[in-house]
Amino acid sequence: MIKEGLCSLCGKPGIMHSCTLCGALVCSDCYDAKRGLCKKCSAKFR
Ligand SMILES: [Zn+2]
Ligand SMILES: [Zn+2]
Incomplete structure (x- = not known):
């Protein structure tokens, strides 16, 4: 399902992805698609 x-x-406005860890809705720039995490959470698990 596509969320805007x-x-x-x-x-930034646009298509949002939800982080599987914190549930935040973030744009594709702030989303790590490989891990399904936002950049903030992705930075915690390197
Ligand atoms: Zn997150
Ligand atoms: Zn963003």
Whole structure:
């Protein structure tokens, strides 16, 4: 399902992805598709 909204990290409007860890809706720039995590959570698990 495609969700549109505002990125909770950078505030940009667009297609959002939800982080599997914190549930934040983030844009593709702020999303790590390989891990299914937002950049913030992705940075915690390197
Ligand atoms: Zn973003
Ligand atoms: Zn997250």
